[in-house]
Amino acid sequence: MTRLARTSVWPGIAVSAGVFVACLLVALAFGPASLSLGEVWHFVTAGPVQGDLPNAIFWQIRLPRVLVACLVGAELAVAGVILQDLFLNPLTDPYVTGVSSGAALGATIGIVLHLSNLPWTTVLALIGGFLTLGIVWMAARRRGRIDIFVLLLAGVTISYLASAVVTVLMIRANQDMYAIVYWLMGSFSGRGWQDVVIALVAVPFMIAPLFFVREMDILLQGEKRALELGVEVERTKRVLLVTAGVLTAIAVSVSGIIGFVGLVVPHIVRLLVGPGHRSLLPVSLLLGASLMGIADLLSRTVIAPNEIPVGVVTTFVGAPLFVYLLRRGRKG
Amino acid sequence: MALVSLRDVDFAYDERPVLRRISFDLQAGDFVGIVGPNGSGKSTLIDLIDGLQHPTAGEVLVDDVPTRKIRRRHMAREVALVPQHFTLDFDLSVREVVEMGAYCRGKDADACADAELTLTRLGVPELAGRRFTELSGGEKQLVVLAQALMQKAKLLLLDEPASALDVSHQLRLFDLLKELNGEGLSVLCILHDLNLAIHYFDKLLVLSEGEVAAYGPPDEVLRPEIVEAVYGVRAYLHKHAGRTYLTFSPRLRGDRLGRVHLVCGGGTGAGLMRELVDAGYDVSAGALNALDTDEETGSELGLSMAVEAPFSPVGDEAHAQNLALMRSADVVMVTAVPVSHGNARNIEAVLEAAAAGTPVWAVRGVLDEDFTGVTGKLEPAGVELFADDAGMLAALGERAPEARAARKTGAGHSGPPALKT
Numbered sequence: 026m027t028r029l030a031r032t033s034v035w036p037g038i039a040v041s042a043g044v045f046v047a048c049l050l051v052a053l054a055f056g057p058a059s060l061s062l063g064e065v066w067h068f069v070t071a072g073p074v075q076g077d078l079p080n081a082i083f084w085q086i087r088l089p090r091v092l093v094a095c096l097v098g099a100e101l102a103v104a105g106v107i108l109q110d111l112f113l114n115p116l117t118d119p120y121v122t123g124v125s126s127g128a129a130l131g132a133t134i135g136i137v138l139h140l141s142n143l144p145w146t147t148v149l150a151l152i153g154g155f156l157t158l159g160i161v162w163m164a165a166r167r168r169g170r171i172d173i174f175v176l177l178l179a180g181v182t183i184s185y186l187a188s189a190v191v192t193v194l195m196i197r198a199n200q201d202m203y204a205i206v207y208w209l210m211g212s213f214s215g216r217g218w219q220d221v222v223i224a225l226v227a228v229p230f231m232i233a234p235l236f237f238v239r240e241m242d243i244l245l246q247g248e249k250r251a252l253e254l255g256v257e258v259e260r261t262k263r264v265l266l267v268t269a270g271v272l273t274a275i276a277v278s279v280s281g282i283i284g285f286v287g288l289v290v291p292h293i294v295r296l297l298v299g300p301g302h303r304s305l306l307p308v309s310l311l312l313g314a315s316l317m318g319i320a321d322l323l324s325r326t327v328i329a330p331n332e333i334p335v336g337v338v339t340t341f342v343g344a345p346l347f348v349y350l351l352r353r354g355r356k357g
Numbered sequence: 358m359a360l361v362s363l364r365d366v367d368f369a370y371d372e373r374p375v376l377r378r379i380s381f382d383l384q385a386g387d388f389v390g391i392v393g394p395n396g397s398g399k400s401t402l403i404d405l406i407d408g409l410q411h412p413t414a415g416e417v418l419v420d421d422v423p424t425r426k427i428r429r430r431h432m433a434r435e436v437a438l439v440p441q442h443f444t445l446d447f448d449l450s451v452r453e454v455v456e457m458g459a460y461c462r463g464k465d466a467d468a469c470a471d472a473e474l475t476l477t478r479l480g481v482p483e484l485a486g487r488r489f490t491e492l493s494g495g496e497k498q499l500v501v502l503a504q505a506l507m508q509k510a511k512l513l514l515l516d517e518p519a520s521a522l523d524v525s526h527q528l529r530l531f532d533l534l535k536e537l538n539g540e541g542l543s544v545l546c547i548l549h550d551l552n553l554a555i556h557y558f559d560k561l562l563v564l565s566e567g568e569v570a571a572y573g574p575p576d577e578v579l580r581p582e583i584v585e586a587v588y589g590v591r592a593y594l595h596k597h598a599g600r601t602y603l604t605f606s607p608r609l610r611g612d613r614l615g616r617v618h619l620v621c622g623g624g625t626g627a628g629l630m631r632e633l634v635d636a637g638y639d640v641s642a643g644a645l646n647a648l649d650t651d652e653e654t655g656s657e658l659g660l661s662m663a664v665e666a667p668f669s670p671v672g673d674e675a676h677a678q679n680l681a682l683m684r685s686a687d688v689v690m691v692t693a694v695p696v697s698h699g700n701a702r703n704i705e706a707v708l709e710a711a712a713a714g715t716p717v718w719a720v721r722g723v724l725d726e727d728f729t730g731v732t733g734k735l736e737p738a739g740v741e742l743f744a745d746d747a748g749m750l751a752a753l754g755e756r757a758p759e760a761r762a763a764r765k766t767g768a769g770h771s772g773p774p775a776l777k778t
Contacts (some may be wrong), residue, residue: 113446153648243457245447252409254508255433255461300447 028270029258037298041311045095048315052091052322057329058082077157085217091318093216093279094335096224098286098317100276102309103231105287106294107269110241111262112177118288120271122176123183127157130187133205137198144219146208147278151223154274156251162266171262173248176282210252211336213321220279227275237261238302242286243298283336285343286313286320293346316342358421360512360543361406362384363434366415368401374502375401376567379415385511385536388538390554392579394588399547400441402564403514404637406545407438419512421452433461441517441547443501451476451492451500452482458507470667475503480529494521504531504771506537513537515546519553531557547668551603555579563587572731579603591634593657606635606658609756612701614638617753618686620703624650625692629746636750641677642687644703674695678702683710691740692723696732711738718742 028117050133050189054060058079060068065083071083104119105347112121119125131153135146161183192207195202234241236339240261273287290313291305298304317335359382363431368376376398383389387447391399404410406648407419409426417424422613437458445454455472476482479499484492489500498521505513513534523745534558538544548554554561554576562572562579566589571578584592584603590607590628591606617633619642628649633640643663645652655662663678665671671679679702683689689710696704711717717740736742743749 145776239457239460242449243454243460246443246445246457249409250443253407253438253440254430254457254504255430257429280592295448300449301453 027324029032034301037067037304038170038307038311041308041315045311045315049091051093052094052318053083053087055322055326056298057325063177089266090213090216090222091222091321093317093319094213095226095314096221097213097276097280097283098290098320099231099310099314100224100227100272100298101283101287101317102270102290102294102313103234103268103306104276105313106286106291106306107191107234107241107265107311109291110245110300110302111265111269113131113172113245113247114177115292116283116288117177119269119276120184120282120284120287121180121186122270123157123180123275124189124270124273125282126156126184126191127160128274129209129282132190132208132278133191133282136201136204137194139201145225147220151274153187154270154277156186158267158274160269168257169302170259171266173262176266184189187317189279194259207334208281210334211283212324212331212332212334213280214325216279223275224279227272230271230275233268234265234306237265241265241302241306242300281336283317283339285339286317289346290316359383359418360387361545362418362421363405365417366412366417367406367748368405368410369413372501374567376412379569381562381569381572383543385543386534386538386541388544388557388559389562390558390560390575391545391562391564392549392551392554393570397564398567400516401565403438403516403545403547406455406512407436407514408432409438413740430461433508433510433757435510436512437505437508438441438497439502439505439513439515439518441520443497445488449489451487451489454500454506455485457504458504461508471507472503474733475506476500478506479503495523495526497524498522499530509594512543512545512751513540515544517547517549519548519550524743527553547638551579551584551620555601555603569613576601588757591659593659595657606631615687616641616685618642618683618689619651619692620694620707621651621692622694623651626651627654627677627691627695629692629750630654630658630660632661632746632750633753636754638753641682644700644706645676645683646699670699676702676706679706680709683707683715684713686710686715688753689715689717691717691719691723691735692746693720693726695726695728696723697728701729701731704735707740708738710733711735711740716741720745720749 029355050062050065053065054062060079060083066079068083071080074080090217101119108119108121109115109117128150131149131151132146135149138145154211161176161179162171165177167173177323191205195205211333240256243254243256245262266319294305294309294312298308316339320338321335323340324333327333361383363379363381365377366376367374377401391402393399401410405412405424406419408417408419408427411425419432424432434673452472455475458620459471473482473485476485479502481499482494484496484500489497492500498518502518522530531553534544534546546558558575561571561575561578562569563583570587571583576628581592581594584590593604595602595604595716614637615666616639619629619640621629622645630640630651631654632640640658641661642651644665645655645662646665646667646669648667652662652664661682663675663682665675683706689707691707694700707717719735719742721739721742721744724735743752
């Protein structure tokens with residue numbers, strides 16, 4: 026009986042893993058140059074081959090792009106779960122902490138200063154994100170405790186501040202306006218292996234919350250009750266908030282600000298497997314990756330050879346779903 | 358060694374003091390209730406014992422270790438708390454919620470089976486598969502108790518666990534707590550129902566304005582004078598079927614509207630006594646025979662009375678006492694008491710009072726069951742007659758605002774408030 030209850034998590038994870046593999050393959054196969062699943066398999070097993078154009082397209086362009094998209098989707102979904110459940114607020118998404126706006130400011134500075142090309146923009150975005158996390162953190166610290174609501178307010182305030190600075194920079198440097206706007210909307214266009222490496226840094230941070238599933242379940246009853254039941258609440262909050270901040274900063278720095286995935290995926294997954302974190306976290310991770318993989322596929326194929334910014338695609342999918350969830354009422 | 362001991366504990370939220378100089382010990386196996394008015398610091402006290410708050414001065418020791426130094430997980434294995442309010446808006450099953458209680462026990466394979474057992478023990482095994490958000494308030498309270506029991510702690514703290522329960526679940530809950538106490542669990546429980554507190558608990562701790570007003574066995578602690586001092590209401594002890602009960606009247610001390618003297622007997626005055634006391638009047642009665650229903654009610658309510666021996670006519674001493682009580686009354690009321698030679702002197706006393714200028718009101722019914730004819734003199738003496746008790750109370754109510762106004766302007770401060778016209 027005990028075993029049954031504990032193993033019942035696995036069917037959900039297995040199904041979502043299957044969905045993820047299917048989405049990954051579809052995302053790898055389709056594009057301006059479509060491949061069959063056989064060809065995908067062939068390229069994967071053959072490894073990068075010099076002088077073979079389709080092989081080069083697959084290894085140098087499509088595979089890194091799809092991997093970045095999937096990693097970013099997973100990062101945003103996990104950060105969304107953590108923040109919604111820590112704030113006990115279903116309207117929370119990874120961007121409320123202000124980390125994304127800080128990253129956007131960093132990236133904008135990179136673009137305006139023409140530090141050229143992605144690495145610098147990405148690095149400055151990362152720095153901006155972490156700095157913001159630090160500032161918000163200091164603001165919310167009181168007598169050795171992190172006040173979750175002060176954190177939320179500080180995050181929103183910093184967001185506005187950073188956005189205001191970005192707007193000023195955009196007006197001052199109007200020849201870069203297009204690049205800044207495009208970055209802000211979010212895209213996986215032109216992302217290569219260096220971005221995959223940065224996005225992969227987040228993997229330990231996606232795994233870390235899995236060691237806190239019982240604590241996260243208990244925290245759904247509020248911080249005081251969690252203390253009563255024996256949870257070291259401040260330590261847990263610290264680990265989870267830093268984790269969510271790092272995940273958001275990394276995701277935003279490689280992809281720009283892509284909305285709705287971090288907000289809506291956790292809600293969809295709660296409807297599917299319930300609010301228990303033992304399944305909610307891994308399933309959100311896999312479905313976040315799947316959704317972003319497919320969204321990126323649509324963004325580069327629907328009006329090929331032009332691209333729709335991926336944020337637009339996720340919003341088109343996410344907005345109606347979100348309105349539907351709002352109409353269902355605040356249930357978690 | 359005491360399980361919990363508080364030594365000179367002060368506690369303040371920011372600058373506002375909540376608890377002052379609290380010192381008491383809780384021994385293993387104790388079954389103690391905490392009572393006290395709202396805002397007296399009861400919930401804060403159990404938060405301090407659970408280490409959720411730390412004293413601003415003094416020490417709280419659990420197993421001789423200051424709570425400040427105890428890690429949360431270890432604390433949860435020592436002390437479990439059932440909070441007064443509990444919110445969980447997420448769609449978890451009752452089984453999942455109950456199992457969370459086992460968190461402090463680490464990886465415990467029995468936790469799942471224990472959840473069912475604990476719910477069965479509380480008499481609600483059928484809740485296991487339900488969704489927590491769909492439960493009623495009382496069911497939620499039981500589930501949270503089950504969650505706390507899963508901690509298998511030595512001490513259980515409860516904050517008004519019965520507030521959302523119907524009477525049957527209330528009694529079942531306290532019986533269960535008593536049973537768990539018999540198995541070695543120490544219990545410290547906040548409750549508001551003083552009668553439940555008297556019946557169930559071995560010891561009671563009375564908190565008043567952040568200080569311990571009394572700590573000891575219920576019959577020593579819940580004496581009417583202590584209840585009056587702590588809650589500011591009048592309390593009365595009644596013995597019924599071998600048990601002691603407290604009843605209360607909302608009169609605040611010092612809020613006296615005036616003195617009313619009742620002439621009654623045989624139960625014709627008991628209702629009026631209670632109503633007058635509750636309305637805030639200082640009531641006296643007489644002369645009554647000891648063991649008469651009205652005499653018993655009067656003594657439970659703590660009235661001053663002129664009392665005669667059982668089944669005896671009113672003697673000189675009781676008559677004199679009765680007259681003295683009437684003289685200090687603002688109004689004398691006569692109920693529809695049957696008049697015979699045994700209590701005819703009461704009517705004579707009433708006539709004397711009327712002659713002295715004290716307003717005397719009587720229920721017309723007193724004229725009907727008169728075996729002596731003495732009541733015939735009432736109306737000529739200027740006694741006002743009413744159809745029933747309610748009529749007299751209404752007339753009294755109409756006079757009360759005048760009395761209050763008189764007191765406010767200082768007119769009545771030297772003596773009893775003026776009801777006299």
